[in-house]
Amino acid sequence: MRVLLNVIWLVLCGFWMALGYLVAGIICCILIVTIPFGIASFRVANYALWPFGRTLVERRDAGVASVLGNVIWIIFAGWWLALGHILTGIALCITIIGIPLGLGNFKMIPVSLVPLGREIVPAP
Template sequence: MRTLGNVLWFLLAGWWLALLYVFAGIVAFVLIITIPFGIASFRLAGFVLWPFGRRTEFRRDAGLLSVIGNILWILLLGWELAIAHLVAGLLLCVTIVGIPFGIACWKMVPLALLPLGQRIVPIRHPSEDPFAATPGPRR
């Protein structure tokens, strides 16, 4: 089911959202000081391209630099990517088939705004899937 969800996601929104992240990463690599933003953007491009079966979690060892970096990220690149997720989610919700994908797209807005200090991890149990339409019971 994850594979089908990822293929549909890729066809409907994943490829062009990932392209936006790649473009943001290239822009961030232009200046030497924003290379960490570019690395984060490329990492998120891979996640946005194929999100089902993975999730993000905050790293406990992320410190003050990631907070400052996230503030700069929001000002420079994050707000544009967040708007792209909002628009994509709205467009996906126009059809009944696209509603779960639109909701999944909206769940990525915080990630688009605050990418530093987060890591992408595989899902070990289906109840952990943040993009599932109906989450299962938590244990």
């Protein structure tokens, strides 16, 4: 079932969401100071391509730098990506078949806002 949901996800919205994260990652990697943001964006782009069967957990070793980085991320890129997830999730929830995909989109909003200090792991 996860494979089927992931394939449908990839076709309907996963590719476009991952593309948004890739663009944000490339922009962040242009400057040396923002490379950690770019790496986090690439990690979330991978998650946006194939989200079912994986989950997010907070890293125990994340500190104050992650919090400050997340504040900067929210201001410059996070809210745009979260808005993309909200709009795509609403559009997918219009149909009955799209409801699980829309809920998957809503599940990705927190990581689009605060990607630093999070880790993507296989779901139990």
